[in-house]
Amino acid sequence: MKLRLKVWRQKSANDKGYFEDHTLEANEHMSFLEMMDVMNEELIQQKKEPVAFEHDCREGICGACSLVINGQPHGPMQGTTTCQLHMRHFNDGDTIHIEPYRANAFPVIKDLVVDRSSFDRIIQAGGYISVSTGQAEDGNAIPINRNDSSLAFDAATCIGCAACVAACPNASAMLFTSAKVSHLALLPQGKVEASRRALKMVNQMDEEGFGRCSNITACEAECPKGISIDNIARMNREYLSASLVGEEK
Amino acid sequence: MGWFSRFLTSSIGQKLIMSLTGLFLILFLMVHLAGNLQLLADDGGHSFNVYADFMAHNGLIQFVSKGNFFFIVLHAVLGISLWLRNRAARGGQKYAVTNVRAVNTHPGFAKNMAVLGVIVFVFILIHLYQFWLQMKLDNVALVSYEGGAELSDLYEKVKIAFLNPMFVIFYVVSMAVIAFHLWHGFQSAFQSLGLNHKKYTPIIQFLGKVYAILVPLGFAIIPIIFYLKNS
Numbered sequence: 424m425k426l427r428l429k430v431w432r433q434k435s436a437n438d439k440g441y442f443e444d445h446t447l448e449a450n451e452h453m454s455f456l457e458m459m460d461v462m463n464e465e466l467i468q469q470k471k472e473p474v475a476f477e478h479d480c481r482e483g484i485c486g487a488c489s490l491v492i493n494g495q496p497h498g499p500m501q502g503t504t505t506c507q508l509h510m511r512h513f514n515d516g517d518t519i520h521i522e523p524y525r526a527n528a529f530p531v532i533k534d535l536v537v538d539r540s541s542f543d544r545i546i547q548a549g550g551y552i553s554v555s556t557g558q559a560e561d562g563n564a565i566p567i568n569r570n571d572s573s574l575a576f577d578a579a580t581c582i583g584c585a586a587c588v589a590a591c592p593n594a595s596a597m598l599f600t601s602a603k604v605s606h607l608a609l610l611p612q613g614k615v616e617a618s619r620r621a622l623k624m625v626n627q628m629d630e631e632g633f634g635r636c637s638n639i640t641a642c643e644a645e646c647p648k649g650i651s652i653d654n655i656a657r658m659n660r661e662y663l664s665a666s667l668v669g670e671e672k
Numbered sequence: 673m674g675w676f677s678r679f680l681t682s683s684i685g686q687k688l689i690m691s692l693t694g695l696f697l698i699l700f701l702m703v704h705l706a707g708n709l710q711l712l713a714d715d716g717g718h719s720f721n722v723y724a725d726f727m728a729h730n731g732l733i734q735f736v737s738k739g740n741f742f743f744i745v746l747h748a749v750l751g752i753s754l755w756l757r758n759r760a761a762r763g764g765q766k767y768a769v770t771n772v773r774a775v776n777t778h779p780g781f782a783k784n785m786a787v788l789g790v791i792v793f794v795f796i797l798i799h800l801y802q803f804w805l806q807m808k809l810d811n812v813a814l815v816s817y818e819g820g821a822e823l824s825d826l827y828e829k830v831k832i833a834f835l836n837p838m839f840v841i842f843y844v845v846s847m848a849v850i851a852f853h854l855w856h857g858f859q860s861a862f863q864s865l866g867l868n869h870k871k872y873t874p875i876i877q878f879l880g881k882v883y884a885i886l887v888p889l890g891f892a893i894i895p896i897i898f899y900l901k902n903s
């Protein structure tokens with residue numbers, strides 16, 4: 424299959440970026456990233472600079488791959504990451520726009536690679552539980568409601584890829600932050616610090632310069648793991664009660 | 673008060689204000705519509721004028737109406753400031769291709785709440801100038817029914833306004849814009865408050881759609897009927 428690619432090139436955060444045109448002969452069994460590899464090999468053979476993009480596991484679990492493909496983070500398929508997207512979902516002769524995630528809180532490092540360390544700082548602010556060192560506890564000693572453990576697990580499937588921010592017209596990070604807040608708040612081990620966690624993580628999220636949620640739900644629609652905005656409602660509850668009723672200042 | 677101002681300026685605190693003011697306006701619209709439907713009674717404006725007179729002279733109603741003005745302004749100012757902030761959060765470089773999908777709401781309305789809101793705001797200003805301000809300035813003729821006390825004949829004012837087809841169109845279009853704003857806004861207000869529940873959210877979403885259609889439709893039908901009856 425013959426493709427026309429319009430790929431975003433940008434030397435660094437401070438340089439102006441532009442779209443570069445490539446035509447490419449791809450094969451429908453390739454993954455999207457393999458197609459990008461082929462493009463880069465051609466560039467290297469022509470002694471040109473290859474396009475920088477992120478990837479690691481290439482099996483949809485690490486959250487490293489990104490890209491906004493024809494206006495959609497991780498491309499047109501629902502419930503998949505870019506590394507799991509196959510070229511058979513495109514047609515011969517298609518023009519494909521490939522852009523980096525665009526958000527103030529994610530400055531471009533190079534080409535399609537953006538700096539997502541603002542997510543790390545949100546996690547550092549409270550996305551953890553404190554456990555005393557010593558003998559490991561028996562995992563089954565604490566009873567956990569089946570429904571809560573399922574909901575916590577659903578939230579925990581968030582791979583932190585930031586497609587939610589890329590998809591959100593407001594560049595808001597509420598889905599990511601709420602998945603982390605929910606995942607821990609639903610479990611007994613996480614409940615202990617739930618109030619402080621909600622305050623700190625939301626505070627950090629606001630400080631990083633993400634936009635604010637308007638409940639547009641584009642995040643849920645584009646999330647490769649299908650994280651639900653129910654988590655955002657849960658975080659709102661946690662934050663409202665922590666702010667208005669909780670003792671923490 | 674440090675914690676309180678931090679709360680009110682936080683993303684979730686501001687959502688709370690948007691949502692509570694929005695819900696207040698939703699309640700207000702229902703009451704306003706119930707009153708206005710008396711314009712359709714076939715009594716030469718008697719019941720409507722009595723109602724308008726009651727509303728204008730009841731202390732409690734006047735107090736709530738001050739609150740209503742305040743909430744509209746608060747909702748609008750905060751809504752516009754959120755809009756500007758959210759546009760800035762995207763960064764200087766916009767996407768060349770956009771393709772917004774949504775779950776259980778209309779992405780076009782959801783994404784353009786502020787644009788819809790600004791149109792509603794302009795409508796509100798013109799609407800207030802046309803009826804409310806004229807009442808306040810006593811620019812409304814008096815009428816009395818069966819030898820009773822004299823009342824402002826707001827009914828007549830409405831009748832004259834809607835002889836002009838441009839006003840009729842303006843009102844109908846503005847009601848459509850309110851419908852779009854609420855198609856997203858009604859259920860969004862509940863989600864913002866954290867009121868999301870497997871059992872109740874589908875009901876809220878359904879009621880929101882019913883409200884977003886019926887209430888603006890109820891308002892829009894008044895100028896249309898007046899125009900058809902009187903012109």
Ligand code: HEM
Nearest residue numbers: 637690691694697748751785786789790793857860861864
């Ligand atoms: C006066 C002009 C208005 C403006 C500028 C405006 C603006 C907005 C904006 C920007 C939002 C999205 C808030 C966000 O992103 O968090 C919004 C939400 C909303 N608006 Fe308005 N609006 C206006 C009038 C109205 C009116 C008249 C009503 C009710 C009849 C209303 C009801 C709502 C509701 C219920 C929401 C949802 C709140 C939420 O998302 O939490 N608005 N409005």
Ligand code: FES
Nearest residue numbers: 479481486488506
């Ligand atoms: S490369 Fe790991 S999720 Fe795509």
